[in-house]
Amino acid sequence: MILILTIISSMLSVTAPYLLGLFFDALIASASIVRIMYICLIYLLLMTCTLFVGYELNLLKVKVHTKASYRLNSEVLFYIHRLPYDTTMFMDSSYYTQRINNDATQIISYILEALSGIIINVVSIILPSVVIFNIFPPILPGIFLAIMLYVFAYTAMRSVLYKTGMAFKEGQSVFFKKLSQQLTAIKLIKLFDLSYLFADLLNKAFAHVLKTTINYQKKAYIFSSLDSLISSVCQILFLFSGGYMVSKNLITIGNLTIVLSYISMIITSARYFFSLGKQTQDTLVCYARISELLSSSPEFNHGKEPNNIDEISIIDLSVRFSENVILHSVNMHFEKGKIYGVAGNNGTGKTTLINILAGLYRNCYSGKIILNRSISLSEINPEFMRKNLISVCPQDISLIEGSLRSNLLLGHDEPDDFYNTLEYFGLDSVIASLPNGINTSVDNHNFNLSAGEKQKIAIVRTIIKGGCVLIFDEPTSALDTLTRDRFLAYLQNHKKNKMVIIVSHDITLLQQLDEVVRMEGTTFE
Structure with a gap:
């Protein structure tokens, strides 16, 4: 025309x-x-x-x-x-x-x-x-x-x-x-x-x-x-x-x-x-x-799509950004049914480890990450893995512009125990205090939510998303003692079919986990 x-x-x-x-x-x-x-x-x-x-x-x-x-x-x-x-x-x-x-x-x-x-x-x-x-x-x-x-x-x-x-x-x-x-x-x-x-x-x-x-x-x-x-x-x-x-x-x-x-x-x-x-x-x-x-090549979005992840073996893992060595010759093993703690000083590569396990870093590390004793992480479709197998609760909590409900569900269907989970983590009282309840609009600039309340939201939406591997990065840094204990109790009650990895500086929390790996410098102890 x-x-x-x-x-x-x-x-x-x-x-x-x-x-x-x-x-x-x-x-x-x-x-x-x-x-x-x-x-x-x-x-x-x-x-x-x-x-x-x-x-x-x-x-x-x-x-x-x-x-x-x-x-x-x-x-x-x-x-x-x-x-x-x-x-x-x-x-x-x-x-x-x-x-x-x-x-x-x-x-x-x-x-x-x-x-x-x-x-x-x-x-x-x-x-x-x-x-x-x-x-x-x-x-x-x-x-x-x-x-x-x-x-x-x-x-x-x-x-x-x-x-x-x-x-x-x-x-x-x-x-x-x-x-x-x-x-x-x-x-x-x-x-x-x-x-x-x-x-x-x-x-x-x-x-x-x-x-x-x-x-x-x-x-x-x-x-x-x-x-x-x-x-x-x-x-x-x-x-x-x-x-x-x-x-x-x-x-x-x-x-x-x-x-x-x-x-x-x-x-x-x-x-x-x-x-x-x-x-x-x-x-x-x-x-x-x-x-x-x-001109940059898109992420590898095809490959193997396993039904579950029962074990993760890390063999001689090394990570380098430019001239900075983040991790060097790391060896670890994770199994389903346990809650693992990863501890260490700032800058020792804890978050880097999480990003690698989540398939975010694929071109900056050497060594092997083997799933279920036979599948290399590099062979797995990363989009499929993040959508169906792994759920990550990041340290930096981002809220999407929209309702509190949409921030909790992130596009997933509402599970049967949705409101019970909200009540368990104390979000029911938060929702009751909001002008439109769970349909109240929130975003990163919403001052009606405290740091602890945002952290609860991040934990709940990680649990709702599900997956056989749950990874939490400093999940209790802004939580009160009661909520922290409830969080740990929830994981203990649901770990049978899950592999849980928690990065934390919280000594009280780490002492109650099944296994703790301490990162010092660029190595593991």
Whole structure:
């Protein structure tokens, strides 16, 4: 539909100058008022159709642009969801959100504008050229020369526009990241009086983006100046040529009006393609940045899908990030029916171990992790494992924007003992205190929930999700003694068909577990 409306719009635009030329010739020839009115009515009808088609075309473009931009945005984000966690763990959310959104929007804008613009301007070059050829052919070589000047100017500036455009967009993304940090770190800023420090960081980021912006705008101005210079010179030459032809009676005033109007239309179209060249380089920058994200290989999402996990054997496991050795030659064994504790000082690799067992780190470790004595962890479909076999309660608790119910269930069906579990962990009183009960909206910025209440939510949703392996990372750090004891009692009562691993600094809790492994440095004791 966009193509059809675009072709109609371009045909209507090309017809207008021809009618104006006929109108002027009719005036000079002292045509009858009926003929003049006839031409005016046709022109009025033409303008009305142009407005109507333009309105429909604009609405259609907005609708397609909005949907397509969202589609590209979401496709890139969903692709990032499928990347290995050790590839995305260091991504800055502010930087990449701004980068993906801006790049996706510009790519879609370029495609839609080019799709309609190229058609309109090709028609605006070809049809006027045909009319000019029939009226006064000798002027066509001059038009061709003007178009070639635009081609040479674009070729000379193309590489410079791409390089400065890349630096400009990267500078914008980095500045947006620093700008976002002014709000995301506001608690830290207040607690440690870091306003001046963060202001300095923002000023440095601004200085960099200002430098790249000015450099980009310099090149863009030179580019647009070449456009204006070529256009002005051509207009002067064509006006002079037209005046000379009229003075020698080589062309009528009406035909000259048509020719000059069409020459102006051709030059305008040539300028469009010239500016399209700049937009092309800007869009190629966006395309390169999107392609960079899509060039990473997605997570291995096929492989073996065992019904359960009865044993996990870790053999000579070593983990390294860049030059930092996190774990070295670790050997462990876990079995179903036991609750294991993993203890140790901060930085000894406890959370890293959890991430490996959950299949989040697949490319940064050496050694073997064997399940059920015969299956390597690397052979298992990680998505299937995380969905059906393993449930992890992370140390950093994230609430999803939505109701408390949706945060507890996380898309799973409500189990029969759902409300009994809530009551057991003391969440029934929390729910009763909320304005809309379990349907109250919560998120990470909801101040109605304490740290302990959020931790209870994290524990319950881990239990509801289920699986034969339950992993908890510091699950009792914000719990009161009663809830901690209930948590441990629950696990003891349900461990028969479960393998439970708890990372904790809580000595009282660790003393009540079946086995405890202490991590010191990069080794196990």
